[in-house]
Amino acid sequence: MPTHDLLDHFGRDCSALLGKRLWLFDMDGTIYEGERVFDGTLDLLARIRERGGRSVFITNNSSKNVGDYVAKVGRMGIEATPEDFFTSVEATARYLKEHHPGERVYVQGTRSLVSELARLGIDDTAEEDPTATVVLIGFDTELTTEKLRSTCRMLNHDVAYLGCNPDLVCPTEYGFEPDCGSMAIALRNATGKYPHFIGKPEPDMIDIVREKFGATAAETVVVGDRLYTDIASGRNAGVDTVCVLSGEATLDDLATTEFVPTWVIDDVREVWRLLG
Numbered sequence: 018m019p020t021h022d023l024l025d026h027f028g029r030d031c032s033a034l035l036g037k038r039l040w041l042f043d044m045d046g047t048i049y050e051g052e053r054v055f056d057g058t059l060d061l062l063a064r065i066r067e068r069g070g071r072s073v074f075i076t077n078n079s080s081k082n083v084g085d086y087v088a089k090v091g092r093m094g095i096e097a098t099p100e101d102f103f104t105s106v107e108a109t110a111r112y113l114k115e116h117h118p119g120e121r122v123y124v125q126g127t128r129s130l131v132s133e134l135a136r137l138g139i140d141d142t143a144e145e146d147p148t149a150t151v152v153l154i155g156f157d158t159e160l161t162t163e164k165l166r167s168t169c170r171m172l173n174h175d176v177a178y179l180g181c182n183p184d185l186v187c188p189t190e191y192g193f194e195p196d197c198g199s200m201a202i203a204l205r206n207a208t209g210k211y212p213h214f215i216g217k218p219e220p221d222m223i224d225i226v227r228e229k230f231g232a233t234a235a236e237t238v239v240v241g242d243r244l245y246t247d248i249a250s251g252r253n254a255g256v257d258t259v260c261v262l263s264g265e266a267t268l269d270d271l272a273t274t275e276f277v278p279t280w281v282i283d284d285v286r287e288v289w290r291l292l293g
């Protein structure tokens with residue numbers, strides 16, 4: 018296919034996609050929705066492999082661990098190993114080790130988050146603990162009012178305060194539910210405190226994966242459906258971005274956003290087609 022045919026939704030030349038080696042995919046809204054894999058996902062992943070490229074799935078979701086994701090995409094026919102994922106939980110563990118080494122961390126999050134952080138070497142607890150010097154919140158799909166009260170009491174202490182991911186909502190099959198970013202706003206209303214967030218749009222997740230696979234910024238592309246996390250993270254990391262229209266971002270959003278993607282492509286099937 019001649020390169021002059023490689024045009025995005027707005028007719029912009031996207032032939033530079035042919036030179037990408039490292040493809041960093043958001044998951045929900047980009048390659049699947051809920052439990053339904055999008056038409057074109059398997060073809061696109063296969064084509065990237067055939068072209069000698071590498072796909073990595075990057076997620077802000079801090080309610081699940083990598084094992085959950087390997088099983089989930091496996092049910093959709095995507096053969097993946099833990100190496101194929103990078104989560105905001107891993108990024109958070111790295112951040113804690115660098116900035117709060119050896120400190121005890123109180124976590125408002127799922128049992129999966131608490132155990133995954135422990136596995137990654139963090140001294141964490143889901144119980145109120147006056148010796149904890151860091152409060153961390155994640156996307157807690159097991160949240161109770163008792164946990165919220167514990168977190169408010171913990172935030173009354175002199176503690177560092179972190180959030181795994183700033184997403185306001187999580188897409189579900191019925192609509193949306195409040196994610197970690199919304200919980201941070203609720204806790205700010207109660208305590209006056211607001212966390213430093215770790216996941217996308219901070220560039221760390223992109224930088225770490227790029228270094229791991231030895232890809233330059235020019236060889237890397239981020240594909241996602243959310244402007245203020247996926248696209249912003251790519252921009253902050255200095256890599257090209259593809260916004261797909263199969264999830265959250267709409268053409269109206271794109272007309273007004275400050276997080277302008279390099280390209281807008283309808284969905285993964287169209288990306289697959291463009292890769293010839």
Ligand SMILES: [Mg+2]
Binds near residue numbers: 044241242264
């Ligand atoms: Mg998404």
